Amino acid sequence: MNQLDGNAMAGDLREVFAVDVTAARFLCAGCGHAGAVATLRLWGPAPGQVARCPHCEDVVLRVVHAPDRIFLDVRGAVRLELPLADS
Amino acid sequence: MARAAVSGRLIWRVATVAGARWETPSARTLVLDLPDWPGHLPGQHVDVRLTAEDGYRAQRSYSIASAWSDDGDPVELTVQRLDDGEVSPYLTDGLAVGDQLELRGPVGGWFVWRDTRPAPVLLVAGGSGVVPLMAMIRARAAAHARQPFRLIYSVRTPADACYGEELRRRVRDDGGLDVQFVYTRKTPEGWPAPPKRIDVATLNTYGWPPDFAPDCYVCGPTTFVEAAADILVALGHDPGRIRTERFGGTS
Numbered sequence: 362m363n364q365l366d367g368n369a370m371a372g373d374l375r376e377v378f379a380v381d382v383t384a385a386r387f388l389c390a391g392c393g394h395a396g397a398v399a400t401l402r403l404w405g406p407a408p409g410q411v412a413r414c415p416h417c418e419d420v421v422l423r424v425v426h427a428p429d430r431i432f433l434d435v436r437g438a439v440r441l442e443l444p445l446a447d448s
Numbered sequence: 449m450a451r452a453a454v455s456g457r458l459i460w461r462v463a464t465v466a467g468a469r470w471e472t473p474s475a476r477t478l479v480l481d482l483p484d485w486p487g488h489l490p491g492q493h494v495d496v497r498l499t500a501e502d503g504y505r506a507q508r509s510y511s512i513a514s515a516w517s518d519d520g521d522p523v524e525l526t527v528q529r530l531d532d533g534e535v536s537p538y539l540t541d542g543l544a545v546g547d548q549l550e551l552r553g554p555v556g557g558w559f560v561w562r563d564t565r566p567a568p569v570l571l572v573a574g575g576s577g578v579v580p581l582m583a584m585i586r587a588r589a590a591a592h593a594r595q596p597f598r599l600i601y602s603v604r605t606p607a608d609a610c611y612g613e614e615l616r617r618r619v620r621d622d623g624g625l626d627v628q629f630v631y632t633r634k635t636p637e638g639w640p641a642p643p644k645r646i647d648v649a650t651l652n653t654y655g656w657p658p659d660f661a662p663d664c665y666v667c668g669p670t671t672f673v674e675a676a677a678d679i680l681v682a683l684g685h686d687p688g689r690i691r692t693e694r695f696g697g698t699s
Binding site: 364365366367368369371372375376380381383384397398399400 | 458493494495507509552553555556557558559670691692693694695
């Protein structure tokens with residue numbers, strides 16, 4: 362299986378959010394590691410993407426595309442910190 | 449540089465292939481005509497979607513190779529053929545000039561270089577991981593930016609190097625750009641070292657000293673990215689200045 366990273370979630374997340382979420386910092390609920398969403402380890406492929414913490418490998422985000430909706434599971438992130446301006 | 453859209457609604461667009469050229473025997477650049485393209489930052493990518501007659505869809509991300517300017521230059525993707533791939537063989541061997549392609553983008557706001565960043569830049573490419581880094585080199589030249597750039601580019605053999613001619617020209621003409629190749633399987637005639645993978649000595653010799661606090665961009669297959677990023681951290685680079693992008697496929 363091809364292992365990608367959170368960069369590859371940019372398109373799917375932009376279907377849901379008005380800003381780029383890959384540049385956001387997550388705080389892992391499992392181990393407290395903080396980093397850019399782009400650095401999450403991504404297991405795919407479609408219809409479901411599972412993004413795991415690069416430090417403890419707990420699931421941080423899951424995005425599942427169903428025919429008529431998107432399921433976004435963020436249980437593994439205590440918070441997301443989103444930059445407002447380009448930075 | 450044009451203000452690239454990093455926010456706003458994302459839509460699927462139809463691109464028309466306006467031209468194509470082979471970079472290596474297995475990597476092809478597609479020149480795309482994209483009306484109303486909002487512009488992009490170097491390092492961003494697009495998602496390409498193929499739909500079969502029975503409705504089955506496959507979607508992949510491809511880095512943009514070209515720089516964007518206000519002149520409305522075409523958008524170029526360089527696609528590496530993966531022989532067991534579901535999408536890439538169609539893009540490299542099936543798609544003809546005049547054909548249309550469904551894509552959305554640009555996306556990704558983290559693995560990007562902005563010409564407003566003053567730091568020197570180290571680019572570390574494994575195989576077709578060079579594509580978004582080439583966009584940064586092209587954007588630097590288009591913006592007449594002065595930040596010194598160094599590219600360390602690992603390829604299997606000399607024939608596997610994309611943009612070889614252009615890189616040679618840019619090293620000569622773009623002041624402040626250095627390029628160092630690493631060959632993992634076969635070197636050119638007379639190359640001073642045997643084939644090897646990227647290692648501490650390579651990044652120490654051809655990268656920037658950590659004291660210069662360079663922005664580091666590493667792109668390639670997962671194993672390559674992890675090896676290179678680990679070495680950079682071990683050499684004393686600030687992990688917060690190392691940005692990585694992994695793609696599937698083989699090294």
